[in-house]
Amino acid sequence: MPKPPRRPLTLRDVSEASGVSEMTVSRVLRNKGDVSEATRLRVQEAAKRLGYVPNKIAGALASSRVNLVAVVIPSLKNMVFPEVLSGISETLETTPLQPVVGVTDYRQDKEEKVLFEMLSWRPSGVIIAGVEHSDASKAMLARAGCPVVEIMDTDGEPVDCCVGISHRRAGRQMAEAILQAGYRRIGFVGTKMPLDHRARKRFEGFTRQLGKAGLEIADQEFYSGGSALAKGRELTHQMLSRTPDLDFIYYSNDMIGAGGLLYLLDRGIDVPGQIGLAGFNGVELLDGLPRQLATMDACRRTIGERAAQMILDRQEGDLEPELVELEPTVTLGDTLTRS
Amino acid sequence: MPKPPRRPLTLRDVSEASGVSEMTVSRVLRNKGDVSEATRLRVQEAAKRLGYVPNKIAGALASSRVNLVAVVIPSLKNMVFPEVLSGISETLETTPLQPVVGVTDYRQDKEEKVLFEMLSWRPSGVIIAGVEHSDASKAMLARAGCPVVEIMDTDGEPVDCCVGISHRRAGRQMAEAILQAGYRRIGFVGTKMPLDHRARKRFEGFTRQLGKAGLEIADQEFYSGGSALAKGRELTHQMLSRTPDLDFIYYSNDMIGAGGLLYLLDRGIDVPGQIGLAGFNGVELLDGLPRQLATMDACRRTIGERAAQMILDRQEGDLEPELVELEPTVTLGDTLTRS
């Protein structure tokens, strides 16, 4: 076995090894332009034998085409985002485009940094979670020179394209469903607001809708950090100790909702008879709980797919900005029906 | 507001706007070399005003330095990998290096493609899950021309560096703990093998250790796809219908284990008195279940941190390959003690 050279191989090496000009080698390796079957084979053989890996840096610079799509999301630990990512990856799978992920930890300063970093690779498109960004970020997006799709949330003013759901409306809808089922003493358990605009909007929509029915949130509690399941237990316990006559708790996500559910069942409390519950997200992960938690699907997969498609559609022509508001489906499950 | 030009800005634009040579502008923007305070300010002002974003493609080509670390993992949906990623990101946070993630879906053909794709960006390092790879992938890794760290698993022959745990030993250890607690009729519920080498190795270590005690797996079941929680319920039900005298079930991960636990509790079965349970991974997510599931921490975060550090250490000198086997900690929890 020949000792591999320390220097990475270049087109030139393949060219010399195959006795074919660099240009033709390049054509073969990209399946571009007419190349005779004979030379094609010789080149492919040489490239394979040497273990040549093309240098995309050089290719991208020369062609000013970078087949990367920057995907900027707040977190990977949240379940929600990996699912969006799946939708994106799958849609891009059969295309030359490739997603590259950057994580912001729900922090605008980090979003700025990540965005700057990614834009400096001159991607073919940007998919970014949320419609709230710092002025600097908005300016960068506006000048990105490539299609931009803001995802997850439609309550705001996108720079270019947008696909998501209205979280305000989602909050309202859930409030309606709860009221219609006859619950009246309603508590809310959520994540600390400043971090998560979408959770905040759901809360706002929720309280506003209750307000229209002349009701107020009977109790509320906000958490941050820790295992969501454990937090759900803990906060549910706290809330019921403080406000024992609650007949419903709305959680800002399914995981804490599940924690609450497990707590109530442990205590032998009748769900949904004595207390009803609902979460948000419709995470498949939780199928298999003792009761199916009422929730609302955030259309994560679809959002990913649509966003990727918007980027693809805009690779050639200069299409108009596209704004898509998806319809989240409500699942009443076993925790929001007093039948 | 001036209409932004379609063409992305170049150093030259900043140079002209500031009346400073391209070279000096470059120096300012990279904090490299001596520049007088006066020019530095003028340049920074101009760059900011224009909204200049440097072109890393060109920079990387010119300097043949690409500050990317390729991270190749099987999946993002598995919890486990996002945690490894956190460890990596955090360690690289304060350095010029940046992780870029590629996902293989546990498929070797896809791993090859992803690896080729990533290597064609000439990254400063590669972190890749597992030690089992196709010959082609191994060849690519060997010739990558940058440090390579194989992670998660130490049972095999790494190309360069390696940090992880021995899943065979993990399986053995869990078997020992179970035997020591006095369980004898032991069932196994796992993921379908060919996909996941680490799960397979745990299973092998587990059965081998039982064998040493003269025992065989009393029943076993493998699943693929679907909600792990629901599968855990379902398979536990099936297994106990078929083999009612089981006194222990070992699950290949915590999520199906949790499903099993919820099922048994629903049925009013005494855990761990009548049946003991254990999973694998030590996912924090599950703190808050009615019982704490016995499990083993796979050191995910540490693995990420160490791997990133190995890459960092190898940026300058040519260090020796480093092989690190971590010690997973066993948590007996509430489901593996017949006190």
Place this chain on the structure above:
DNA sequence: ATGAAAGCGCTAACAT
């Protein structure tokens, strides 16, 4: 402290 020239490895555009 600043500038000028050369070239990173590839591809677009034009020969032939």
Place this chain on the structure above:
DNA sequence: ATGTTAGCGCTTTCAT
């Protein structure tokens, strides 16, 4: 069908 030439936007190196 194949080869030649001139850059892509930056950094390296060497001058000044």
